[in-house]
Amino acid sequence: MSYSAGHHAVDQEDLPSLPGLLTAGQDVEDGNGDACTxxxxxxxxxxxxxxxxxxxxxxxxxxxxxxRGVDPLRCCSDRCRSGCLHPPHLLIESNSVAMTA
Structure with a gap:
């Protein structure tokens, strides 16, 4: 799979590079074709x-x-490797984090 620079930074948990990428035009909602946002x-x-x-x-x-303004309820692609429907579902299903309204 070919990740965008933003997805690569996320994959490496490279927080210091994200501000520059987003300021340079990386779409914060980038779905990268066949991966999650x-x-x-x-x-x-x-x-x-x-x-x-x-x-x-x-x-x-x-x-x-x-x-930076992402929509926390935006759907992932059907092909997201985690199988999520919406990003928050990953946290709910993990039982690791209690989500409140």
């Missing part, structure tokens, strides 16, 4: 890291993307 990808990566390592869940990349 940037926030969906970020949630997937951050949750996966937490699940695999057992370390505390951190959401710094997701939080930054929310600050």
């Amino acid at each position: 940037l926030p969906g990808h970020a949630i997937d990566i951050e949750l996966d890291g937490h699940t695999q390592s057992g370390e505390p869940l951190h959401v710094d990349v997701t939080a930054y993307l929310l600050i």
